[in-house]
Amino acid sequence: MTYQQPVLLYAENALEPFISAKTLSFHYGKHHVAYITNYNNLVAGTSFESMSLEEVIALTASDPQKVGIFNNGAQAWNHSFYWNCLTPNGGGEPAGALGAKITQDFGSFDKFKEELKIAATTQFGSGWAWLVLEGDALKVVKTGNAQTPSTSGQKPILTIDVWEHAYYLDYQNRRPDYVATVIENILNWDFAAENFKKATVA
């Protein structure tokens, strides 16, 4: 089926001053759209056309012949997930089961934030930093380029895009400032809590 870009749940200027409307207009309006357009063009007329994006990602992840479909499909998925990981007036700390589990698995919320910052700033080149559930443990992981945790059996809870296009217009080379700003101000812990709930019942 044709993959449709999800509607952005906030205005393009709603994340200012942390992420500018200009960045979102390119990132959501151009980069993400391009991945989706490429993906839809590549699967058109193939057996993948009738499958969900998640199924296609799983089936193409380790097939070198299908790297174009995988890269564009996984980037389509990663970005749709990332938009929901951000929210105006976000940040703070998760309460409830996710908050308790973070304290249990990382020692404290501050230690978790430190691990996420290190993963996001040390990912060499383009990629993503993630909070995932693997088995019954929360972990911070990083993935390169289009790679996505579901292909390693991990359930994504939260992500930060660390491709340069995510921050260069606003922060230039200062990826650590972008990462720290996102974590402190606009992470959507309600979305993360929903993902954690789904991941633990599934």
Ligand code: MN3
């Ligand atoms: Mn991106």
